[in-house]
Amino acid sequence: MIDAFDEFLNYITTVGPLKLLRIFWFFVYFEFARFFVFELAVVVVWKLREPARKILYSNARRRLFIERPLVSIIVPGKNEGLHIYKLANSLKEQTYSNFEFIVIDDGSDDDTERICKSLQKNGLIDLFLRNDVRGGKASAANLGYRFSKGKIIVHLDADCSYDNDAIEKIIIPFYLDDNVGAVGGNILVRNYRENLCTTLQAIEYSDTISVGRITSSALGIYRVVSGAFGAFTREALDRVGGWDIGPGLDGDITVKLRKLKYRIVFEPEAICQTSVPNSFKKLIKQRLRWDKSIIRFRVRKHRDVFYPNETFSFSNFISSAENITYNLLLNIKWWIYLFDMAINYTSLLKFIFPFNILLYTANNFLKFIIFSLFRNRKNAPVIYFIPYLPCMVIYFGFYLRFVRTVAYIQEFFFKRSYKDAWNPQKSSAHAKELGI
């Protein structure tokens, strides 16, 4: 083995950088260049502008507290009764208090109705609405939005918890720029210590999702306001008519708002903690649903962002193109890379793979440690995650890529998202028929 490795090292030193680039092109061009060098450049600039941003932020906060607009917090869900009490209590602690708390029960068949009615009676919920027949998450959110009164609508998930200044933080960006139509909150993993699966997701959230969203927001191409913690102006929601049916409604509404030229921003200081799937099997189910939405919404429903028409916007074009490129196309390219290596470098495969893993692992360490310098809020000390970082190569490079590939095939060829039990068939059937 040592001989073989010596032989490989000898080979790469002999062939020179161009040849190496030929062998590790996937890593160099995409992984390292896009997800490390480029993101690092952006977050450095973002960090450098922080003092100026702080002044603007402070002014915006002052404006917010002078105006004190009514904020409607809507929480749609099914069988979420047990989480609602905790959520209601955590909202009582919020630094911003001028809000109405609306819970929408989407046809629960457990004690949710009884619990929520009791909470409403005791003043912990301002408005409890219930659909006896399940209509899906979009319709539940729309019901809450329809009967809300606030100038700003904050959409939360019942099973999440929020920093006591989270509501204040997520609505301040509306006072930084009048054109902001939606703000996405920063989501941390609450159960990161539970097992390997949740720890790896915590690394993914803090690394890819959190820093990734800071970058995309800074570049004006932020594309998913999370349903777990997102805020919208009423005017913006009125213009898009609320949420369309999912799965993938978070990304969908963000694109709809972007098409109306609203600015969509990410607020890393608005912290929400969520419990992520605690088994790889559950995670597959979640990610299949998420990944299918790229095909359904970006490639199909909102393909018009690529058309040079009157609503064309370069940032929307980049936002969708980047998303499709780095998720869909890169995934395809990754398989191409595998075939390329298998065909052209068959004899070197035994060296290429370990070296790739080494490169990716080194990159992961570098990214995680460097990017952690830019994160103000962390789940746990960086040191806690260090031992798990080597697993990220398998998790991200193989496991998630494989799931993503399956999702794309399922959606592209079979439109499986319309059969997802996450949404009731009565509405999915219509969505499929209308191609939305």
Add this chain to the structure above:
Amino acid sequence: MDTTAVKNKFEFNNNVLSFFNKSFYYLESFSTLKIDTLNKYDAIILDARDVEFARIILKKFRSHSNLDFYLKPIFLINTKPNNDPLLKELVDGNIVSFDQIPETINDINQISIKTAQLESSNSNSFEIQLFKKVLNFMFTRETNTFTPHPDINSSIGYCYPTISVNFETFEEAKVLELLEWAEKENLIWPDFLDRVYLCSNCKNGHLSYREICPNCDSANMRSEDLVHHFPCGYIGAISDFKNNVDTVLNCPKCSKNLRHIGVDYDKPSIINHCQNCNEVFQDYLVKAKCAHCKTDTDVQFLVSKNINVYKLTKKGRTAAVGGISAADFALSDEIFGTVNLKTFATMMHYEQERIKSNAALSANIVIFYIENIFDLYRKIGKSKERELLAEFVNIVRDGITPADFICINNPSVLSVCMNDVALNDAQLMVMKITDKLEELVYNNFEGFALNVVTQTVELSKEQSFDKQLHTLIKEIVEKG
């Protein structure tokens, strides 16, 4: 009434009919009413052409505290069909003409025989006094069931005629209290019939149930179906989907027509809009407004009472003749500053020994007999008994020295031992206390005139205390 035929068979003079040594008084209008003299007749023939008149008269008799009145056989004549439970249950029969009077003789004799079997007994509480009276009536009429009747006149919607007749219709809840007491004393046995909900403030059952806005309590609200349009996920009130041109429902989000419920839309719930404060809600509050005291109560706070059919137990049947032996009243234990009769007797023995040892010492026994206390309880409700007695005791306590002691013999009799006070002074103190007691009731219970009879005597060194007390109470009750 044609009295010609009557005269042929009966002696009829000034509304009095005589037949086989029985005298009947024919009561046909208020002008012939001489209530005080009616107890000397064997029976009353009550003309029921005017139902309200018959009802009033019947109530006067059956609610009377004198046994000669409330057990008086009463027959209705000229009865018209009616649903009044009092007229059905509290009369001894219906006749269509005076020719049927001979048929009543047997009933009158039976009632008379039964009445003669009744033993007199001293009652020591409001419940016992009233319930004994009801049991007497049932015994003489050979019934053993209290059957509730739906009654529009009753404040709880039901009445138990034999008991309810003793109360005003607006205080029907007191009938339930009395029945609950009797059930607790094992005099009657309940069999569930219905349940009523009463105002938490005044125990009235005439309630107006209203669906109201949880925000402003207004009943002025509008309900609408919620409509969920499947293709676009819009959900809102049906008015969102209506237009001013035609009856077609259009989705406000995607502008499509709604065509087929269950296929492209459904109605998953309803929504209420308050027209007063614009609040939107799905679950309204239900409140009940009392027609009597106007209190608006959340339905969960209404007083729930079972309406039972009650049957006399063996103890109840025995009590009908011999009197009620109820569980001991522990009023002395409950009312601060008083001792029970047993302790009082013991202390009085010591007192006798004390005054025997020194000729300079003396003690007086005072008896306060509140003659019409049960009329007051009937008016204010049994639940106030303890509060009222506590107030009485406070007044008595304020008027005597700290070394004196008070005993509640029963709710109508208080005994007080006043030590080392001259009899004249004691009598003066008692007079002042009596005035205060009467004033308290007069001022707080709509001018009710409390009748307090008192007796103040020196404690005898020779005669046993028990005997002295017994004689004193007997005298005072007779005096009252």
